[in-house]
Amino acid sequence: MKMNYKALVGAMAGLAMATTAFAADITGAGASFPFPIYAKWAAVYKGVSGTGLNYQSIGSGGGIAQIKAKTVAFGATDKPLTVKELAAAGLTQFPTVIGGVVPVVNVPGIKPGQLTLDGATLAAIYQGKVARWDDAAIKKLNPGVNLPGKSISVVHRSDGSGTTFIFATYLSRVSPSWKADTGADTAIDWPTGIGAKGNEGVAGNVAQISGSIGYVEYAYAKQNHLAHVKMLNKAGQVTEPTVEAFKAAAANADWAGAASQQFYIILVDQPGAQSWPITATTYILVYKNPPDQQATADTLKFFKWSLEKGDQLALGLDYVPLPENAVKAIEASWKGIQGSGM
Numbered sequence: 001m002k003m004n005y006k007a008l009v010g011a012m013a014g015l016a017m018a019t020t021a022f023a024a025d026i027t028g029a030g031a032s033f034p035f036p037i038y039a040k041w042a043a044v045y046k047g048v049s050g051t052g053l054n055y056q057s058i059g060s061g062g063g064i065a066q067i068k069a070k071t072v073a074f075g076a077t078d079k080p081l082t083v084k085e086l087a088a089a090g091l092t093q094f095p096t097v098i099g100g101v102v103p104v105v106n107v108p109g110i111k112p113g114q115l116t117l118d119g120a121t122l123a124a125i126y127q128g129k130v131a132r133w134d135d136a137a138i139k140k141l142n143p144g145v146n147l148p149g150k151s152i153s154v155v156h157r158s159d160g161s162g163t164t165f166i167f168a169t170y171l172s173r174v175s176p177s178w179k180a181d182t183g184a185d186t187a188i189d190w191p192t193g194i195g196a197k198g199n200e201g202v203a204g205n206v207a208q209i210s211g212s213i214g215y216v217e218y219a220y221a222k223q224n225h226l227a228h229v230k231m232l233n234k235a236g237q238v239t240e241p242t243v244e245a246f247k248a249a250a251a252n253a254d255w256a257g258a259a260s261q262q263f264y265i266i267l268v269d270q271p272g273a274q275s276w277p278i279t280a281t282t283y284i285l286v287y288k289n290p291p292d293q294q295a296t297a298d299t300l301k302f303f304k305w306s307l308e309k310g311d312q313l314a315l316g317l318d319y320v321p322l323p324e325n326a327v328k329a330i331e332a333s334w335k336g337i338q339g340s341g342m
Helices: 006-009 035-049 060-068 081-088 119-128 138-141 163-176 176-181 198-208 219-223 243-250 255-261 293-309 311-316 326-334
Strands: 026-030 053-057 074-077 091-104 153-156 194-196 212-217 228-231 281-287
Touching: 026 060, 035 053, 035 138, 035 293, 035 311, 060 074, 060 163, 060 198, 060 281, 081 091, 081 243, 091 163, 091 198, 091 219, 091 243, 091 293, 091 326, 119 153, 119 163, 119 176, 119 228, 153 163, 153 198, 163 176, 163 212, 163 281, 194 198, 194 219, 198 212, 198 219, 243 281, 255 326, 281 293, 293 326
Parallel strands: 026 053, 026 074, 153 194, 153 212
Antiparallel strands: 074 281, 091 212, 091 281
């Protein structure tokens, strides 16, 4: 089944994916990181079930706020909540898919995958310490590449963002000064740059601003024809953002063991020669004792179908499906949700 994804994303910057059906639609809100695959899953699922999805791509911070306010059946976040945070709110969480955050650039003469950066230099760019494309630090990593003497325009998220949490967590792992001065959260005090809302907004700004750099989930880079950056990973190897590189980063994840910690897993800066350094999984939040048990049961049916039947759709957008042992552990965890029917 084909979908005009680009047109959908263009129309969906913060708007609901409205469907018309006699059955009540599932309602959710949050992370823009997984929006492309949730949109694709939803389109196919409606065809087989008759149930639609109304999902607002508003950022992880908004998704956490909306589920806590009980205005949606599920919240979506790329920043996993701790066991303590979940217990305080009466929530439970589970991962849905693995993807990669990629730096993207709009530099005259630079093609996709032509530029290489390491974590320390990427952090220095986002700190404003490396401010030109022909800076010595960038030139050292890119011998033979014709780098223009042009100022770097930094683009970052302006909303509460799990993609920001992933990106800033990575920078905190590779840059002591970033960790000390800025840190990692869904919203941070950026040292420099201009803000944009959602992965959609960052992609749009990078596409329009010559000399810019931003960070987005990889599907947004591909669909917007942005030039992605290769990264030097923890093993000292230059890597491309691919399904294989995301899989490599997630290879050591103990999904079954993580069930006791509500699947709290951070996948950035993982070992392995093939690992993409800014890999992450994204999460769904629901109530353990839902205010609307039927709405939550419908939500779990949708994600059960997605996790079991949606692998090829995910791979088509360069997301990595969760392994079978993770899916089994997730579905077993749903038995603790009242009215789940699992």
